Amino acid sequence: MTPDGFPVVGIVGGGQLARMMIQAAIPLGIHIRLLSERADDSAARVCTEVVIGSPDSIDDLVNFAAGCDAVTLDHELVNLDALERIEAAGGVVRPGPFTLAFAKDKAHQRREFAAAGLPVPEFAEVTTAEEIEAFASRLGGWPVVVKAQRGGYDGRGVWVVDSPEGADELAAEAAERGVALITERFVRIKNELAVLVARRPGGQMVVYPVVETVQRDGICHEVLAPAPVPPDVVERALAIGLRVADLTCATGIVATELFWSEGDEVLINEIATRPHNSGHFSIDGAQTSQFANHLRGVLDWPLGDTSLLAPAVVMANLLGADSESLAPRMAAALRQPAPGVHPHLYGKGVRPGRKLGHVNALGDDPVETRERAVRAAAVLTGRAE
């Protein structure tokens, strides 16, 4: 607690999610202590109390947690043993190890979700090429999807395998690296969707409008809120998101990424037990941002309304740039027709394909709003004048 009685929240990881939590913490009077690997990490640049340390180190985590009223996370790549030690010592970790296990271990997640009757693609835990082939033939042929059980992120750790030779190669490489695999049905999709839920420890939940995540090469380029899909698809997505939050005992935000398949199924793709790129639209476009609701959930405060502030809200990611810095292009990017755009920069150096920030836009017309956001993102990244 601070001298004036406000809570101290520790955030493990100095990425952009922590940065945006810090922004949300200021008006709520919450003091943020950050565990960051480097002093120039995205969040460390805007945080008044930075501890340099590793999310893999038990000592670093346990020392960091002392004096925090609650510890939360910028990413899931955190030592679970350390979190258990913190909890055993009376510390508060939200989300806790029970919840994080769902995001860290895809086999565990698929098993638990399937057992609970949640819609997941057919899957199998596999170690050999023969097992992958047997799974493929059981499903009527190639391709199948193969995933690392642990460590997948934004497309890395996920492979589409379309032949016995491909399965051989992948299984051999995985065995060599000691990576456990699962294989899944390759879902032919119409759309990818996401649903964000904020949850308090006691179970109170609020759910954001279902969004479409526009992906290219496994990377999210845009998010459209609300998702332009039929009402029954929205309803199924909302029900899944709420059930996932409940089953995982989430605290703060849990994001469920979904496939809407050509066969009209709504299936769980991935989950993230923290604020998520698919919810960045909420900073400008919803009554309460996902970052404010994450902190409110973590502190067991009442959650905020999730409704949209405009008929259409669009987020466009800034992925790499054709210039060394985005700074000289800020003025040009802001020069957009009313009601304009809201850039959110992450304070990161430019690298090819790296998420450098995002742009939000609000409007009455989904097509015009999307054009406005995408145009501003293109200007900022040097891909348009």
Add this chain to the structure above:
Amino acid sequence: MTPDGFPVVGIVGGGQLARMMIQAAIPLGIHIRLLSERADDSAARVCTEVVIGSPDSIDDLVNFAAGCDAVTLDHELVNLDALERIEAAGGVVRPGPFTLAFAKDKAHQRREFAAAGLPVPEFAEVTTAEEIEAFASRLGGWPVVVKAQRGGYDGRGVWVVDSPEGADELAAEAAERGVALITERFVRIKNELAVLVARRPGGQMVVYPVVETVQRDGICHEVLAPAPVPPDVVERALAIGLRVADLTCATGIVATELFWSEGDEVLINEIATRPHNSGHFSIDGAQTSQFANHLRGVLDWPLGDTSLLAPAVVMANLLGADSESLAPRMAAALRQPAPGVHPHLYGKGVRPGRKLGHVNALGDDPVETRERAVRAAAVLTGRAE
């Protein structure tokens, strides 16, 4: 400039306005350097680069400005000679001394505005009780308003004088303290209004919807957006706000506080050449907050749209509290009917009547929205359960 090419903006003064500018600077990638008198000032608590110094000290200001791409202000109580020195040395001060003179010197402001044909109450520069009496009798009797030419703020430095004895007493005290006075007509008002304009150095302007500021004992308690007044009053207020911004060569935000009189006049009361309490509604309730638009104006970036995000937006100030800290009341304050409330705390210790923060609420109905904001403010300050 930062190593990655983003601008460094220096803010003189560590109050809540600087704090909210810092929050607005994060997504825009702007680095803030703060000149604050104390390390625990409102803004200093959330700023990564704090220089301790005095806004009265020429040396402190000149040293502080070195390396800033632009210097702006949390309040007007700044040494103008220092700002001129900074400009003479090639530094950028926005708003500059020309603009600040209008806010610092009420006699100068009234003279200039009256000469430009802007509606100000009848006024006179006075030094003696006899001059105040002569002014009163010229206007048909008591009361009249007497103001310190310099240093008035939120009701302090403004007196209502209703008798020759009162004039005697005030004139004597002012003479003793070396305070120059002006006297003005006492305006009988229906409503107090405010209009905020953001302006770029080249003259581009945007104007926020006219708001009503609900005052009690000279202190603003609530702000209602849009102001519930007839369209012709709104039009006159907007025209005055734009003309004030133009005449004062404002950069960033300039706020004009207005009287709507019983005789249906719209008259200038005060101006502030910086973000202003009457614009705090815009953080949650407008497309672009006044703090983002202030920074955009200061950096000569294109300005953002000012339209409201809901039919009714209300701000309620947190003025003192019946408890030592607001922290234990956060959960209760957030427990409001949808769409809820947005608290903004300033990180200040509780003192009687002190502005500790504000609460914004958005809604469809002005009455319900106001009740929601006021109720949350009452809970936070310990005046309601």
